[in-house]
Amino acid sequence: MKQHTVVDSPYGPLTLVAEDGLLCGLYMTDQRHRPPEETFGTREESLFAEAEEQLDAYFAGELKEFTLELSLRGTPFQRSVWAELRKIPYGETRTYGELADILGNSGASRAVGLANGxxxxxxxxxxxxxxxxxxxxxxxxxxxxxxxxLLDFESAAALF
Structure with a gap:
C-alpha cells in the first residue's frame, strides 16, 4: 500500500512516496520519469516525519549523509548504480565513466547514465x-x- 505527502524545499515542492512504510520515491515538480499522481497512494503526513527531519537538516547544511531506510525498486543493474550513488561524498562529484569503472564495466557509462536518470x-x-x-x-x-x-549548495556547505 502506497502513501505520500508533499513537503516544501528550497528547490520547490517534493513529493515523498512510501510503500509498506519505506520511502520508495522522492519526486520534484516537472521531473522526468515522475510517475503519475494516482500511483502515489493516499495522502499521509505522519508517516514521513523522519524523512522530513533529515531533508530539513540537509537543506540547512547540517546533514551530509541520509540514514533513511529505503525501498529502491529497479533492475539489479539500476540498484547497483543507485548503491554507488549513495557512496559519493557530499560536495563531491563522479563521472558516469568513473561509476562504470567502479561497477567493473568501463564501457557501461551510457547504461549508468540511464540508470541514474x-x-x-x-x-x-x-x-x-x-x-x-x-x-x-x-x-x-x-x-x-x-x-x-544542488551542486553549488553542497560545495558551499561542505566548506563549513
Whole structure:
C-alpha cells in the first residue's frame, strides 16, 4: 500500500512516496520519469516525519549523509548504480565513466547514465552528483538548473 505527502524545499515542492512504510520515491515538480499522481497512494503526513527531519537538516547544511531506510525498486543493474550513488561524498562529484569503472564495466557509462536518470529517490540518492566526462552538467531529471543549484549548495556547505 502506497502513501505520500508533499513537503516544501528550497528547490520547490517534493513529493515523498512510501510503500509498506519505506520511502520508495522522492519526486520534484516537472521531473522526468515522475510517475503519475494516482500511483502515489493516499495522502499521509505522519508517516514521513523522519524523512522530513533529515531533508530539513540537509537543506540547512547540517546533514551530509541520509540514514533513511529505503525501498529502491529497479533492475539489479539500476540498484547497483543507485548503491554507488549513495557512496559519493557530499560536495563531491563522479563521472558516469568513473561509476562504470567502479561497477567493473568501463564501457557501461551510457547504461549508468540511464540508470541514474531512473533514480526514484532524488536528493537522498544523490544522482545530482554525477557529471559528464569533462566535468560538465549533463541530464538531470529535475532539470539542469536544479542540478547546478544542488551542486553549488553542497560545495558551499561542505566548506563549513
Amino acid at each position: 531512473k533514480n526514484p529517490i532524488g536528493i537522498i540518492v544523490p544522482c545530482h552528483r554525477v557529471v559528464g566526462a569533462n566535468g560538465g552538467l549533463t541530464g538531470y531529471g529535475g532539470g539542469l538548473a536544479r542540478k547546478q543549484s
